[in-house]
Amino acid sequence: MTVILSGPEARILGSLVEKAATTPDNYPLSTNALRAACNQISNREPVADYDDRLIDAVMLDLRQRGLARTVHQAGSRVSKHRHVLDEALGLASDELAVLAVLLLRGPQTVAELASRTERYAGGPAGMSGVEAVIGRLATPGADGGLPLVARLPRRVGEREPRVTHLLYDPEEAPAGVRALLGDAADSPVIPLMATGHGPQPGHPPVVAAPTAPHTPAPAAPSAPGAFVSASAPASRAVASASAPAASPAASPPAVVGRPTTVGGGSDAARMAPAVERRDPASPAVTGDGPGLQNSGGALAREVLELRRRVETLEAAFADQEARLNRLVEELGG
Numbered sequence: 001m002t003v004i005l006s007g008p009e010a011r012i013l014g015s016l017v018e019k020a021a022t023t024p025d026n027y028p029l030s031t032n033a034l035r036a037a038c039n040q041i042s043n044r045e046p047v048a049d050y051d052d053r054l055i056d057a058v059m060l061d062l063r064q065r066g067l068a069r070t071v072h073q074a075g076s077r078v079s080k081h082r083h084v085l086d087e088a089l090g091l092a093s094d095e096l097a098v099l100a101v102l103l104l105r106g107p108q109t110v111a112e113l114a115s116r117t118e119r120y121a122g123g124p125a126g127m128s129g130v131e132a133v134i135g136r137l138a139t140p141g142a143d144g145g146l147p148l149v150a151r152l153p154r155r156v157g158e159r160e161p162r163v164t165h166l167l168y169d170p171e172e173a174p175a176g177v178r179a180l181l182g183d184a185a186d187s188p189v190i191p192l193m194a195t196g197h198g199p200q201p202g203h204p205p206v207v208a209a210p211t212a213p214h215t216p217a218p219a220a221p222s223a224p225g226a227f228v229s230a231s232a233p234a235s236r237a238v239a240s241a242s243a244p245a246a247s248p249a250a251s252p253p254a255v256v257g258r259p260t261t262v263g264g265g266s267d268a269a270r271m272a273p274a275v276e277r278r279d280p281a282s283p284a285v286t287g288d289g290p291g292l293q294n295s296g297g298a299l300a301r302e303v304l305e306l307r308r309r310v311e312t313l314e315a316a317f318a319d320q321e322a323r324l325n326r327l328v329e330e331l332g333g
Helices: 007-022 031-039 052-062 085-089 093-105 108-116 126-137 174-184 290-332
Strands: 066-071 080-082 149-151 163-165
Touching: 007 031, 007 052, 007 066, 007 080, 007 093, 031 052, 052 066, 066 149, 085 093, 093 108, 093 126, 093 149, 093 163, 108 126, 126 149, 126 290, 163 174
Parallel strands: none
Antiparallel strands: 066 080, 149 163
16 A cells, blocks of 8 residues: 545645755745745646645644644744655655655656756756666555556657656546556545555554455246346346345445544644444445445545545634634733
């Protein structure tokens, strides 16, 4: 498995890595500075237009996943943000530079990566250095998970193949990259955190809930006038009303929510218990495989979307509360 990033998450992490390596005197970044870094016109593809609320909501999610932190510096009235992508994935500085450029600009050739990582402190040295980094990042994780980067097949008219990162959300990945993601694109539950490369303290691997083995329903005995589809397997045979009734459909299995970490304070990881949810309106599943996965994937995405909305509201409430406290202090002084 590997870390999966949405478009805003990839842009924010890439911007933090870039500024840490190119302008260390101005790092960590305040929310205003991070918004400007994400929305800048140069070295970004596509150009974005994020606001403070989106930045704060995404940072809350990244903190809970152990990919970023918010720090409070002495003498500063605003909080500042920094990444810990190198710690989470066990990356060296040259590997981090190549990955950041791919997060910010999408698939690129080796020559383009060599040119755009020159200004990164600790970046790779020339095209040979970039090739060496790509070789390391293209190696699958110790647990058999996806590598962090891969080479795309050369398209018609191109002189060189391009390199892409593999941290895309499968639903947002370009067609060529989605094919490289393989089974990850069809996974019914997208993990908030996974350990493909390097140790990630406080984030145990996600374990799927055990499911009972599927037992095919016995084929109904033939009866006069009964019609059975010749193209369907025995467990999914279609019979007319004159045939004996089929065995009752199995109830939809439970979908177990992913364990998440609760942020706050020093961002110490405190694991929240998994929550079992069952959708009473889910259709009965008489076969195996695709129907169950599609139902579970839709429910998991809906739960994730609701959770992000709640986190956005919590971030807005915390911001208003902080402003109110500062106003009370000023009035009291």
